[in-house]
Amino acid sequence: MSLDLLTPEFLIERDRNRCIDCQVCVRQCANEAHSFDAEEEKVVSKDEKCVACQRCVVMCPTHALSIRRFPLEFRENALWTGRTIKDIYKQAATGGILSTGMGNDKPYPIYWDHMLLNASQVTNPSIDPLREPMELKTFIGRKPEKLEFKEGKLITKLPPRMELDVPILFSAMSFGSISLNAHKSLARASQQEGTFWNTGEGGLHKDLYQYGGNTIVQVASGRFGVDPEYLNAGAAIEIKIGQGAKPGIGGHLPGEKVNWEVSETRMIPEGTDAISPAPHHDIYSIEDLHQLIFSLKEATNYKKPVGVKIAAVHNVAAIASGIARAGADFITIDGFRGGTGSAPLRTRDSVGIPIELALAAVDTRLRDEGIRGLVSIISASSIRNSSDVVKAIALGADAVYIGTAALISLGCHMCQKCNTGKCNWGIATQDPNLTKRLNPEIGAERAANLIRAWKHEIKEMLGGMGINALESLRGNRLMLRGVWLSDRDLNILGIKAAGE
Amino acid sequence: MLLREGEIRIPSGCAISGIMNKKGQVFSGEDIIKSIALMHDRSNGLGGGFAAYGIYPEYAEHYAFHMFYDDVTAKEDVEHFFHLNFVVDGSDRVPTRKVKGIGSGPEVWRYFVKPKEEKLSELELSEDDFVARLVFEINDTIPGAFVVSSGKNMGAFKAVGYPEDVGEYYKLEEYKAYIWTAHGRFPTNTPGWWGGAHPFTLLDWSIVHNGEISSYGANKRYLEMFGYKLALQTDTEAITYCFDLLLRQHKVPLEVAVTALAAPFWSDIARMPEDQREAVTAIRNLYGPLLLNGPFSIILGSRKGMMALNDRVKLRSLVAATKGDFLYVSSEESGIREICPDPDTVWAPKGGEPVIGLLEGEETL
Amino acid sequence: MKRVYAKEEYCVGCRVCEVHCIVAHSDYKNDIVKAFKKQNPRPLPRILVEENRPISFALQCRHCEDAPCTKACITGAMQKDPETGVVTNEESRCVGCWTCILACPYGAISRNEQGKKVASKCDLCSDLGYTPACVKNCPNNALVFEER
Structure with missing residues (x-):
């Protein structure tokens, strides 16, 4: 074997004054970065194995551990950074595509942080959510153009819809990419907080059919886990065309993650790779999508809203308009920072556009065409906190999906190793030694807490703006001002600059 | 340079008042001037105005256009435009008198017109839709021209100044109407533009309004989908179009429009009987973008009556009273007692609960 | 009576319970490092994690x-x-x-x-007068102290 040119990424620091050699770290590291040297009777570490998931740091009873970036520096070079060089070493060693987990981590502009919210002063009163009603109820689904009444009675029948107590849903993350306990946590949290979670493209485990009323079932190009029972189990159906982390390619689930439960749920043989085709092979054009939408509606007796999820790509506004006209009840737009269980690194980091611009462009386009009122828009990717939610809604989203933030609430530490299946937090793994680390009772509570905390914060911000119902914020771009944005950016976002 | 309405959004506080006779008996503008003058403190001299219904019985079936012209070119352009689209059966300068509190303003003219038949059939539009379209076009494309009002047998009179001075300026004591509404304005800066004063009108609709709507951006962008151009960027304009969309275009019952604009809370909806709950849920679901959020009290006038309405949590004052065939609404009770010292009933309407006055025989506004 | 029950499905086999049991039965009840480094002989854990991966659970006296x-x-x-x-x-x-x-x-x-x-x-941490140390410190709620 030739020399491996890779050097460790992280340095494990163990404070020997604090370490009691209890071996908790040894037992918790699936990457085997820690071991017990029986001869020396002490715990030792191997830096090169560490992925900085911080499981050992958090679990260490005496806080004897910390992880830092490995101090080895390449000679300073703005173009050939250490990361760039190491990527080449890896590919030179393996001849393979670089694979990674979680979303794009490159320093592209974060538009959320260049938009500021308004508040009332003097000319209209702010509203105190502790003392007055503050409504976040949100409907996702198709709406007719107008309501008709006959002798004072409503005669228009509204199409099926999802009703949310808070404009935040959990985004699609398949069973397979994440553990059953992670699914259970999100399903229970959704039920508790009056919102929805999304199965992703891996089917719905039979234990989770009981949460069907709060479940969006996804239909993707691999059709994993799709049968009539599945389609009818959820409250809504989402056709996944694309995903923000990897526009233009399908899902990847390595065979190692396909245990018997995943196999049963996905309806594929145990141990086989689950590679979804890049396109749906029955959708090569918009009219094909129209047919699939109506096939699914037909299969569910027109009782469930059917949405379509696309990655934010250059022509997203026109595509979204086509989707609306193809009969979708809601459109999910997933920006280029969206997370993933596994994606080719180059695709993740270089394909697609920021959600803020995509969302604004889609909302503007649908309004220009006079059809924005007919469909709902769910914005997905890179929502980090409640003010991002508020900004997304002011730009024009009906609701937002959160994926990464939800996983962080369950304990994810963003080590970006989901693709290895060795998630030490029991989230992005199917290893039974690891999945039991996520207790769904704790997970559900933490995910629900996050939603509740954000709900309170959204109410505070709404009240500050003098608004007591979320619909008055939706698309209300006057509530936003840009800082440090070009005229072109402001124009696309449809907002004024701060001070204007 | 200061920007005027249409170029910038200007918040303002205000006083409003309205009087109607349900039998359609006409009366002079003296009472409404007295009422709004009493609430002098609620205005700051930067805008006042009135809407009056029933003032042009001799032209009852004509659209009465009140126009502001900044210069002769604007007048020539508009008159040329009128002659292309309308049969003009009468026109004159709106009579005014010199008043100390009213500075120099635009030329004020009025025209009594009917749409040309061939234009209607060419465009396949109803008379109202045709006229509404032309109103937008004039305001949008002819510089220096502004349509003050465009309804039948009604007119709006407004200027920069205190409302009582505006009333005197336009000699409103000489007009007789069965509905009068009035407005005194307290904007937060000094645009000094007559067009920005209230009431705001479109066809028969007139709105006087006190408040600042936090939902303006959401309302505006929804209305734009239906072809409305919010040229003035004022709440009043947006509210007028909300009513126009719901009542005239979508033809929903008045109470549905009120439910959309000042919606009940979900907690109250949950307690409604099933039929009503379903309907109100549908209204909020569909017309949520029209919910007027934030403080307001408004008086909506039409040929068939008037309606006063508060925002759903009543963040602005509004008082109503009746006396015989008369209905009064005002920002303050004093504004009513000044002209009707001994009303039969006086009450403060709840937030979101409309006070509706319809002419005898009418079922909706 | 209230007893300690193990939820096998959530036991992650970290043995933090054993660590805290030792501390709770040492002279340094608020200092893990001292309990391990200063006290000699070190107390034995009265709770023991039994495991045959992936199955594991913490066992202690049932107080029959x-x-x-x-x-x-x-x-x-x-x-x-x-x-x-x-x-x-x-x-x-x-x-x-x-x-x-x-x-x-x-x-x-x-x-x-x-x-x-x-x-x-196991003495259910009777001396301490609160929830047994193993239950209190289990990172995954795999130990509960309750009446059944």
Whole structure:
């Protein structure tokens, strides 16, 4: 074997004054970065194995551990950074595509942080959510153009819809990419907080059919886990065309993650790779999508809203308009920072556009065409906190999906190793030694807490703006001002600059 | 340079008042001037105005256009435009008198017109839709021209100044109407533009309004989908179009429009009987973008009556009273007692609960 | 009575319970480092994680209603408190004959031969007057202290 040119990424620091050699770290590291040297009777570490998931740091009873970036520096070079060089070493060693987990981590502009919210002063009163009603109820689904009444009675029948107590849903993350306990946590949290979670493209485990009323079932190009029972189990159906982390390619689930439960749920043989085709092979054009939408509606007796999820790509506004006209009840737009269980690194980091611009462009386009009122828009990717939610809604989203933030609430530490299946937090793994680390009772509570905390914060911000119902914020771009944005950016976002 | 309405959004506080006779008996503008003058403190001299219904019985079936012209070119352009689209059966300068509190303003003219038949059939539009379209076009494309009002047998009179001075300026004591509404304005800066004063009108609709709507951006962008151009960027304009969309275009019952604009809370909806709950849920679901959020009290006038309405949590004052065939609404009770010292009933309407006055025989506004 | 119950499906086998059991039965109840480094001999954990990966769970005395260990004890050191129901070994009376270990159907008693030979077992942290240290410190709620 030739020399491996890779050097460790992280340095494990163990404070020997604090370490009691209890071996908790040894037992918790699936990457085997820690071991017990029986001869020396002490715990030792191997830096090169560490992925900085911080499981050992958090679990260490005496806080004897910390992880830092490995101090080895390449000679300073703005173009050939250490990361760039190491990527080449890896590919030179393996001849393979670089694979990674979680979303794009490159320093592209974060538009959320260049938009500021308004508040009332003097000319209209702010509203105190502790003392007055503050409504976040949100409907996702198709709406007719107008309501008709006959002798004072409503005669228009509204199409099926999802009703949310808070404009935040959990985004699609398949069973397979994440553990059953992670699914259970999100399903229970959704039920508790009056919102929805999304199965992703891996089917719905039979234990989770009981949460069907709060479940969006996804239909993707691999059709994993799709049968009539599945389609009818959820409250809504989402056709996944694309995903923000990897526009233009399908899902990847390595065979190692396909245990018997995943196999049963996905309806594929145990141990086989689950590679979804890049396109749906029955959708090569918009009219094909129209047919699939109506096939699914037909299969569910027109009782469930059917949405379509696309990655934010250059022509997203026109595509979204086509989707609306193809009969979708809601459109999910997933920006280029969206997370993933596994994606080719180059695709993740270089394909697609920021959600803020995509969302604004889609909302503007649908309004220009006079059809924005007919469909709902769910914005997905890179929502980090409640003010991002508020900004997304002011730009024009009906609701937002959160994926990464939800996983962080369950304990994810963003080590970006989901693709290895060795998630030490029991989230992005199917290893039974690891999945039991996520207790769904704790997970559900933490995910629900996050939603509740954000709900309170959204109410505070709404009240500050003098608004007591979320619909008055939706698309209300006057509530936003840009800082440090070009005229072109402001124009696309449809907002004024701060001070204007 | 200061920007005027249409170029910038200007918040303002205000006083409003309205009087109607349900039998359609006409009366002079003296009472409404007295009422709004009493609430002098609620205005700051930067805008006042009135809407009056029933003032042009001799032209009852004509659209009465009140126009502001900044210069002769604007007048020539508009008159040329009128002659292309309308049969003009009468026109004159709106009579005014010199008043100390009213500075120099635009030329004020009025025209009594009917749409040309061939234009209607060419465009396949109803008379109202045709006229509404032309109103937008004039305001949008002819510089220096502004349509003050465009309804039948009604007119709006407004200027920069205190409302009582505006009333005197336009000699409103000489007009007789069965509905009068009035407005005194307290904007937060000094645009000094007559067009920005209230009431705001479109066809028969007139709105006087006190408040600042936090939902303006959401309302505006929804209305734009239906072809409305919010040229003035004022709440009043947006509210007028909300009513126009719901009542005239979508033809929903008045109470549905009120439910959309000042919606009940979900907690109250949950307690409604099933039929009503379903309907109100549908209204909020569909017309949520029209919910007027934030403080307001408004008086909506039409040929068939008037309606006063508060925002759903009543963040602005509004008082109503009746006396015989008369209905009064005002920002303050004093504004009513000044002209009707001994009303039969006086009450403060709840937030979101409309006070509706319809002419005898009418079922909706 | 309230007992400690293990939820096998959430036990991650980290043995943090054992660490905290040792600390709770040391002289340094608020200092893990000192409990491990200063106290000699170090107390034994009275809770033991049994594992056959991926299955693992923490085992300790069940404080049986009709505790066989108390009947087997030849000196009367092992007693069940009639009020609290907690079974404890009074170490000053224990002679280290290990009869209790033979009698225990759960294997929850272990030998402590660090000084005077005594039987070591869970006392539900009775001295501390609060939730047993193992339950309090379990990172995944895999141990619960409750009435069943």
